[in-house]
Amino acid sequence: MPTHVPDVASGRLSPDEYISNFLDIHPPLDRHQALVESDRCYFCYDAPCVQACPTSIDIPLFIRQILTDNPEGSAETILSQNILGGMCARVCPTETLCEEACVREAAEGKPVKIGLLQRYATDVLMEARDGEQPFARAEPTGKRVAVVGAGPAGLSAAHRLAMHGHDVVIYDAREKAGGLNEYGIAAYKTPDDFAQKEVDFILSIGGITIEHGKAIGRDISLSELRANYDAVFLGMGLAGVNALGLAGEELEGVADAVDYIADLRQAEDLGTLPVGARVVVVGGGMTAIDVAVQSKRLGAREVTVVYRRGQAKMGASEYEQDLAQTDGVLIRHNAKPSRLVTEAGRVTGIEFEETREEGGRLVGTGVVFTLPADTVFKAIGQTLVPAALNGSAETIALENGKIRVDEERRTTLPGVWAGGDCAATGEDLTVAAVADGRIAAESIHLALSTPSAAA
Amino acid sequence: MANLTSTFAGIKSPNPFWLASAPPTDKAYNVVRAFKDGWGGVVWKTLGTDPPVVNVSGPRYGAIHSNDRRLIGLNNIELITDRPLEVNLREIKQVKRDWPDRALVVSLMVPCEEHYWKDILAKVEETEADGVELNFGCPHGMSERGMGSSVGQVPEYIEMVTRWCKQHSRMPVIVKLTPNITDIRYPARAAQAGGADAVSLINTISSIIGVDIDSFAPIPTIDGKGSHGGYCGPAVKPIALNMTAEIARDAQTRNLPISGIGGITTWRDAVEFMALGAGNVQVCTAAMTYGFRIVQEMISGLSDYMDKHDFETIDDIVGRAVGNVTDWQYLNLNYVAKAKIDQDLCIKCGRCHIACEDTSHQAITSMVDGIRHFEVIDAECVGCNLCVNVCPVDNCITMEQMVEGVDPRTGFAITDQYANWTTHKNNPMSKTFVPAEPAE
Incomplete structure (x- = not known):
């Protein structure tokens, strides 16, 4: 086998x-397009799209208002249920949420373009009011x-x-706020x-301050927060990245997809970002697709996503695929990574073993193949780092590796709520995280307003 | 292929599609273009006395649009022709000479004094036009000067002017009626009494098409003000159909030829007007929206339809539905129909349910055994048809006649015996009382 010369270049x-x-992957609708599209909505009774929306936006009403x-x-109407309605309009997998439920999907395979209509409305409002939001604070509660x-x-x-009316301090590990909206989502979205x-x-509502560069477990502790605040909401996402568990994983040529996407999102000039000529992505979720597509769009010659199970099991939506x-x-x-090919202290390829499912269990068939790679991206999921939450004080209960919460997003620790990807609440979607945040906030507000019930 | 030729009030045309007297027929240039595209005839835009009127030089039209800007209704404040009489007459004569097989009728509107009519009729006759149409319809502008609809609203005036025209002309006289009255039969009878060869209807309906809610002025706005105009286009068709039928089935006017006008856009619209008694049809807004070429679709559509039904001439269509138009009091109260939802076609939008639940008879479910499911409850359904009308899916909900058994809503046995309000037990005026049988 001839020596492989790694080709990673910007x-x-x-x-x-x-x-x-x-x-922009989905160019926005202009006014006329929005009027025409909104006319397609049937204003359904007890609309299926609303039920499919994690934030329960009154979709028929907001579309009628566009009409x-x-x-x-x-x-x-949108923002009162989902203050990140603008971002959700851009990144929601609507094809598996509201638009899948749309009766026109059933009728003709052409759902009302709910996501694009939501974007139209929120764009108009943010433009017209120059970033001023339509909500005002209640009287300060002192909490x-x-x-x-x-x-x-x-x-x-x-x-x-x-x-x-409560005062809020947000602690965030990064330099900028936004979380995955800023560091994670594909740039073209x-x-x-x-x-x-x-x-x-x-933030223009007021009463919210952000302390940047403060990570829980490093700069602040949960016990400290519980002592100093009337309530705590945990929404720090998943800081850990799953490893392949193969020798050579630490070598040059192997990277975490989430880190690469973060670099890409923060790059001033995409032309300075190095990308391999041959890229192999291990994983089957949205992150795998995002890093694969962006690598291709940065000029990678060959990009292969390898997923260990069948197509139907992929976490990425069909649309993304x-x-x-x-x-x-x-x-x-149906192939799982079995060995990293290394040469001169660098990864130059990756070997896979083909798999099949036997009674739901994944087994290797013994058949292997090797893909040469200048870059191997790991996109096999992120994990909660529980150590960050647990100092010497009481520990917070987990469930499947995430923070256990009840319907109101209360954790097992009094006075502590959690939501988003770090909580065991369902799908890891922006819109689900927004729903968690709102539900938790209402629960916190209720707790703080009724002293007897407060933690 | 079916024979589309038409003879209306003695005027022949190769097909029953005429352009109505309106902006599209103001000049030889437009009329010739229309004839080249195949229109069977035109009614030349209304001539008046010299000096001609002056039209506004600002917006003359306003419209109601659907969200994709399909034009649904049009409002017009343009007056009669603003070109000199002499110019119009010269052009009419030339066009008729060049297009002898097409119908060319001239619309007229002059003050209600006999000499005006006598004078202009002589001039029109000289052009060898096929007939005249008396414009007693325009509701805007000219009506303020005692012409147009202000004549059409007084049956005695209609009769008087029609009689003058018949006396002073050998040409067929068509009287164009205004819909801005309470009962169209009175002006139609007056026209007939005056000797009219036919009536044409409807002219436009008095209307304000909209208000600019920022400047608070009616639309169209001329220097900050607006005036009511005449409403036309697809939106007015139902009104025109009813008025056509009223004249066609009136004992006095049932033999009076009718030229149907009002929102006719397709061959289907034309067939509906003819079925309700119109001998031919006149079109304006559709041409103003899409251009003259639409007549080609109308001709082929009508021809194909006639072939399909084995109709040889348009007389096979004219009046065919008139006998089925009746007064409410003669509708069969023993006829029972129930809505039926085709579950395979249902897309579960729930519009039938909420329409029935909120505004009608609570006769459609929304949930059955915990599952979203829309089904008609026969014991509540009065057969009103609202669900059919609001359902977005073709043929998903249909009205099915009950032909036997017991109506679960009323408990009365279904009968094929005809019984209407005049015979109903609840009508104190009824003479023959036929009670429905309570079920066993």
């Missing part, structure tokens, strides 16, 4: 190609709430708490620095 494309490859050319009123993590869950909780615009929009394949990404199923 500037593979012309400046114009970088721009066009990372343009009557009242987009700002429409945006208020203080600590929120850990300035991602979708934390921002949603903080906004709702501030609206109810949220161009033009929308994540930061939305953060500013949310189609997007990847349209972009020229090859998706291979």
